[in-house]
Amino acid sequence: xxxxxxxxxxxxxxxxxxxxxxxxxxxxxxxxxxxxxxxxxxxxxxxxxxxxxxxxxxxxxxxxxxxxxxxxxxxxxxxxxxxxxxxxxxxxxxxxxxxxxxxxxxxxxxxxxxxxxxxxxxxxxxxxxxxxxxxxxxxxxxxxxxxxxxxxxxxxxxxxxxxxxxxxxxxxxxxxxxxxxxxxxxxxxxxxxxxxxxxxxxxxxxxxxxxxxxxxxxxxxxxxxxxxxxxxxxxxxxxxxxxxxxxxxxxxxxxxxxxxxxxxxxxxxxxxxxxxxxxxxxxxxxxxxxxxxxxxxxxxxxxxxxxxxxxx
Amino acid sequence: xxxxxxxxxxxxxxxxxxxxxxxxxxxxxxxxxxxxxxxxxxxxxxxxxxxxxxxxxxxxxxxxxxxxxxxxxxxxxxxxxxxxxxxxxxxxxxxxxxxxxxxxxxxxxxxxxxxxxxxxxxxxxxxxxxxxxxxxxxxxxxxxxxxxxxxxxxxxxxxxxxxxxxxxxxxxxxxxxxxxxxxxxxxxxxxxxxxxxxxxxxxxxxxxxxxxxxxxxxxxxxxxxxxxxxxxxxxxxxxxxxxxxxxxxxxxxxxxxxxxxxxxxxxxxxxxxxxxxxxxxxxxxxxxxxxxxxxxxxxxxxxxxxxxxxxxxxxxx
Numbered sequence: 001x002x003x004x005x006x007x008x009x010x011x012x013x014x015x016x017x018x019x020x021x022x023x024x025x026x027x028x029x030x031x032x033x034x035x036x037x038x039x040x041x042x043x044x045x046x047x048x049x050x051x052x053x054x055x056x057x058x059x060x061x062x063x064x065x066x067x068x069x070x071x072x073x074x075x076x077x078x079x080x081x082x083x084x085x086x087x088x089x090x091x092x093x094x095x096x097x098x099x100x101x102x103x104x105x106x107x108x109x110x111x112x113x114x115x116x117x118x119x120x121x122x123x124x125x126x127x128x129x130x131x132x133x134x135x136x137x138x139x140x141x142x143x144x145x146x147x148x149x150x151x152x153x154x155x156x157x158x159x160x161x162x163x164x165x166x167x168x169x170x171x172x173x174x175x176x177x178x179x180x181x182x183x184x185x186x187x188x189x190x191x192x193x194x195x196x197x198x199x200x201x202x203x204x205x206x207x208x209x210x211x212x213x214x215x216x217x218x219x220x221x222x223x224x225x226x227x228x229x230x231x232x233x234x235x236x237x238x239x240x241x242x243x244x245x246x247x248x249x250x251x252x253x254x255x256x257x258x259x260x261x262x263x264x265x266x267x268x269x270x271x272x273x274x275x276x277x278x279x280x281x282x283x284x285x286x287x288x289x290x291x292x293x294x295x296x297x298x299x300x301x302x303x304x305x306x307x308x309x310x311x312x
Numbered sequence: 313x314x315x316x317x318x319x320x321x322x323x324x325x326x327x328x329x330x331x332x333x334x335x336x337x338x339x340x341x342x343x344x345x346x347x348x349x350x351x352x353x354x355x356x357x358x359x360x361x362x363x364x365x366x367x368x369x370x371x372x373x374x375x376x377x378x379x380x381x382x383x384x385x386x387x388x389x390x391x392x393x394x395x396x397x398x399x400x401x402x403x404x405x406x407x408x409x410x411x412x413x414x415x416x417x418x419x420x421x422x423x424x425x426x427x428x429x430x431x432x433x434x435x436x437x438x439x440x441x442x443x444x445x446x447x448x449x450x451x452x453x454x455x456x457x458x459x460x461x462x463x464x465x466x467x468x469x470x471x472x473x474x475x476x477x478x479x480x481x482x483x484x485x486x487x488x489x490x491x492x493x494x495x496x497x498x499x500x501x502x503x504x505x506x507x508x509x510x511x512x513x514x515x516x517x518x519x520x521x522x523x524x525x526x527x528x529x530x531x532x533x534x535x536x537x538x539x540x541x542x543x544x545x546x547x548x549x550x551x552x553x554x555x556x557x558x559x560x561x562x563x564x565x566x567x568x569x570x571x572x573x574x575x576x577x578x579x580x581x582x583x584x585x586x587x588x589x590x591x592x593x594x595x596x597x598x599x600x601x602x603x604x605x606x607x608x609x610x611x612x613x614x615x616x617x618x619x620x621x622x623x624x625x626x627x628x629x
Binding site for chain 2: 054
């Protein structure tokens, strides 16, 4: 196996007494798309800043392509493109001017940059708006402009902070397609988000962040197996009974709540439909529907964070 | 821990971008309009007076910068007063403006060091001031030739050029102050106010404060004549804490070849001197050399404050 592109060991960041990131280890291999997921304030952005050497870790080390971001930041920043949460393009300049400025800062030869900017803007379909000031851009267009910058600079690694936040579903889809294009082009991508269902389609692996620690690192399937197994949700529709009191005492049932009049959702450790049917009928109720479904991934994800919060 | 790569990578790019921003910004246009109008007014007044009073002065041209006609002050005094305003307008949001526009993290994620951002901001601002000053200076010379009808001598040009360089250093002090405040204070509005307060105190009230402060430190003893001198020296020393005082002294000596001292002069020191005879240019420069060094030192100290504070800042705000 090839050497990992990004390698973080024991990464820790303390702000005074508050620990923002605690002892985080992970590696990203070449060509992978890894999603950093977690609620706001879980330490995702701090981790990203430490990877880039923009913030000094309190402890631990980072290697990007075998280089240290604290000692060789220029070398790393040349091959790593970073799109911050706020994008950070200058509102008073046009898209083309913004890109030309980053091209000059990243040391692209002057003759080459105009052509590359043109190509990159065409790829993200911003060529028509290229000479408009960025102040007039929507959030989706700014994100695409950010992607154009990565293309123009021909980065090997891209780090995207909350690329989909604040986007409408269509823009989100467009952006994800662009990210997939980048990944197909061989770029290693690290992206952070607080919405699992949005990014699960593009990520090869995900890392769940919580309170500055990685609670889980693996593929989406592994996460589904770990969180989803042993949890089933059963929709029950029945009349003239109160399922809350009837089913609450059944073995295997963890939770019962009413979703609508005469509708209940039962969460159980395994399939308890025969038992449910029996208690409903025995109580003289009219059973209309009994439907088993597996927990959806985003529900599982939400549940994961609830569990972690309760445990703490 | 040694970091690799040059801290100056990207300085030129940042400086040119900043300069271009300033050149096209409305605030720069407004303030330059103000400076231009007052400067033309000052020189117009000076020309009127020179025509009326001076018959034959070997350094007629330099009088353009220093002669004042009531109620307008002289051109040199104008610059001493307004140049800080120009510098503050260019620098008050240099660092915190990037945070408030949320462009800082992307800028720092480019393959440059933070040093380049700060150096570039300072160099860009100074470049714009230098262009504006040179334009003004040439304008003054041109108006002088036009209205007085005679060309400046080589000596006058040399003196005026040295004075121009000293003026740039003076503007640099205020630019460094504005940038330092923008690095220390997070809100651009607050840092602008802070810089303007410092400017008001040093430019307007300092001359009122110094006699009071000197009186407290070195009271005059009516029986001891030396105490008068003692107090005067204290007053001068405190006054020189303000860059405006230093700049005023530099202007006074460089633009007036007959001036021999910025401090008290005793009769025995004047023995053998021909009163009113001009000093060689180099001698005039020697007299104000400490003042020029003082300005450059103040610039370096303020820039260091900005540098240290900016290097230690967290990127996320």
